[in-house]
Amino acid sequence: MADKIKIALAQIAPKLGDVKANLELHLETIDRARGQGADLVVFPELSLTGYLLKDMVPEAALRRDSPEMQKILKASEKIAVVFGLAEEDPSYVYFNSACFADGGKIVHMHRKVFLPTYGMFDEGRFFGQGTTLSAFNTRFGRFGLLICEEAWHSFCPYLLMLDGTVLVANIANGTARGLEEKSRMGSSAIWEKMNRFYSDLHGFFWIFVNRVGFEDGVGFWGGSEIIDPNGKPELKLPYFEEDLKTAEISFGKVRRARLRTPLLRDEKLDFAINELLRIRGGNHSLPPALPAARKPASKRRKAKR
């Protein structure tokens, strides 16, 4: 296994629902990444379909043996590719999936477990929920795939660390929200904090690839990045613009980070399992009681007058 690999981040703006056009964009981008000498190219979440699919998920979904999949797998003969798709299961359940393809084959397919269904998000209405998360072996070392929202559940990166991951790719459709951060989106600030925090704490490389463009007024802020095991950026792409950039990473950094702070070595798996089982069994103290019920608003307002 090579100590150094070159990773390309493909910050694209897919066309909503137009799989044919997006496939062409993927093939062309994969070629360009190869031209930059990349060993691996990473696309955003649902990169073959776009995000706000709603009722059209079944129209845009692909099976593992679809001709479109064959084309992208063929392109992975010379370079590893991570991409996102709406996946049709033979039982006609549809998943928001991330695929790691290499050597012309699917190495791993991850089905998104945490489908945000609140506020502006409605994924749980249109997608089936994945049920597993595991790291997997690649020619670059043990790899972990996460899809967007999964990073917000801290158990997911933690689990990937325990599972031996040295390199995580989180592929995202991060939406632009919140103006309080002034020169970047409020949502970008939280993501950038998480990307740095997880890689620093768990001592792995963290690849974050976010798309750009707008769908029905919703902007995607881009800002894709590679963060090293010390929480420092190795590569940063611009906000809101398409881009393709490559950086070389060295796994020596993982070794050194984990020697300096051997948190993985000192993890206590049985302890974690026992505590989780205890909590699941309901044997835990209840949250603090809620404050006493307030008087109805109308009464209190009258009293003030």
Place this chain on the structure above:
Amino acid sequence: MKVDLTIDPAFVTGVLVDFLRREAGKFGFSKGVIGLSGGLDSTVSAYLAARAYGPENVLGILMPYQTSSPGSVSDAEEVVKRTGIRSWKVEITPMADAYLQRVPEADRVRRGNVMARCRMIILFDQSQKEGALVIGTSNKSEAMLGYSTWFGDMASSINPLGDLYKTQERQLAAFLGVPEQILKKTPSADLWAGQTVEGELGFSYELADQILYLLVDERWRGEEIIEAGFPAETVMQIEKIVAASQYKRALPTVAKLSRRTVGIDFQLSRDWNR
């Protein structure tokens, strides 16, 4: 307590210009038509559209009625001059009066709504002729307070201002370099002489925006906002107005009969296949 609604106007301008280009471009459009009133909203939209599409690809249409303030027209002309966009002036008095003469009993609200809807007819007709999109000029404060005419000034194809409060829009305007007299102008729909938004509603945008931000964006309860020191009367009034104007922020209600109904469970993005 004071709510900080400060934005980075250069950053927001970048996002909105990208929005205008991409959302129009997907449908094959690279031109815009805007109704120019000489007020802040249409001025800011015009400045943004000029940046997004180039001034030669933006048509500003001045549509005064005989009672419109003369200052409105000269301010709109100043916007045309400064941005370099193309312009066309068409008096709506004959068009509106052809109908209004038939309903002499109509009060000023009805008359104002007729004028706003006459302007909508002209904008959409011209947008077809130009191969352009009608660029919206309604901000979030107006949308939340329902202070606008349904299918009148609210009608547009894409709206860069719809998620910005008036207070934030003013910062954007200053950054874009809009004429000082427009920036300082008392907000008015100019539907009748002497009309002002703040006079009609009874509170300032500066106050309303802070309350709206807490209510809508941060989901505070009315009582919490009052406890934080905002005037109880205004908070309660705004809560009522937001609830009462919800219909203006929705499409017409459809009676569901089939298994898949427009507006209910026929869920498709407008940008599908774009």
